[in-house]
Amino acid sequence: GFLALADLTRESEHHSSGNYALLDQIAALQWVQNNIAGFGGDSHDVMIFGHSAGASNVSSLLASPLAHGLFQRALMESGVNLTKGVTLAEAEKRGEEFEAAAAAHSVADLRRMPAEELLKALGPRPMGMGLIVDGWVLPQDVYSTFAAGKQNDVPLVVGSVANDTPGPAAAPSSGAARSDYAKRTFGTLADQYLNFYPVKDDAQAAAADLQFRSDRAMANARALARLQVKTGKSPVYWYWFTHVSPFPEGLTWGGKPAKDFGAYHGSELVYVFDAFPFQDWPWRPVDLRLGDMVSSMWINFAKTGNPNGAGLPEWPAYQPSADKLLNISDHPKAQKPPQGAALDFQDKVAETQRR
Incomplete structure (x- = not known):
């Protein structure tokens, strides 16, 4: 759903790759716009909502210009994505790591592989693959989009x-190890972290x-x-x-x-x-x-x-x-x-x- 590769970017007329999961969701919402009236629904009365990773996707759809006008309300349960996001170049590098793990040399090689081999190469964790600030689906990360007032305002x-x-x-x-961890992770906020989240065992x-x-x-x-x-x-x-x-x-x-x-x-x-x-x-x-x-x-x-x-x-x-x-x-x-x-x-x- 979020595999980016330089080869895939070159194939795209939008000079983008990754974010395919979001594009699938946008396509589903477009289908609703075009077809829901045939089922007695109202294409101007659509709510999207999700939980956890689904909620993160909802927050990203709020930031995507491609989703503008496709929904009128949004609800997010336990999952708002406010990180600065991964750039397309960073995502392509992670895609290259996956390509190497799969012993592939091109997109064509990956496309020929059985799904089982691709999953094996992916391993238990998806190599940091996720939402990408690609300049097309997501021109900016969610936080920056909202801060600039460019969100889909619903x-x-x-x-x-x-x-x-x-x-x-x-x-x-x-004590010592936790203090070192706090300094590495939180820098000048380390003491506040230790005060808010103290431990003894x-x-x-x-x-x-x-x-x-x-x-x-x-x-x-x-x-x-x-x-x-x-x-x-x-x-x-x-x-x-x-x-x-x-x-x-x-x-x-x-x-x-x-x-x-x-x-x-x-x-x-x-x-x-x-x-x-x-x-x-x-x-x-x-x-x-x-x-x-x-x-x-x-x-x-x-x-x-x-x-x-x-x-x-x-x-x-x-x-x-x-x-x-x-x-x-x-x-x-x-x-x-x-x-x-x-x-x-x-x-x-x-x-x-x-x-």
């Missing part, structure tokens, strides 16, 4: 969950890393909301999903009790789709009520561009001066983010990484 919903993207600790737990290191990633996801959502308010005309709504599902007794993930994952990455999806009959967990009345609420809000937003409605908690459009999100919990309410200072730190980290 109503937005953006948010994350309380315990987003769990995984093994990336930073060491011991391996268990705390894993928890601190999870908190760091969760704060990053939350800060990215807020950053996009702030950019939209600053340069766009359409409203944006920010949420934070903190409700913890009732895990079945004895359920483990990766050898750990599932209940330890809290409001984990993707935990909101069963509520979004009100899909409780399809997941055999000990659901409680509060879960069913929350499912009705969340699915109603998402549907309202899809219909009107505003998630609010009768019988639902008030969800104000985001304004930086108020800095309020909707905390989707057992008792949903609009509030300021409790970890505001940590989010401000995350903003500083993101700013240095975009330079």
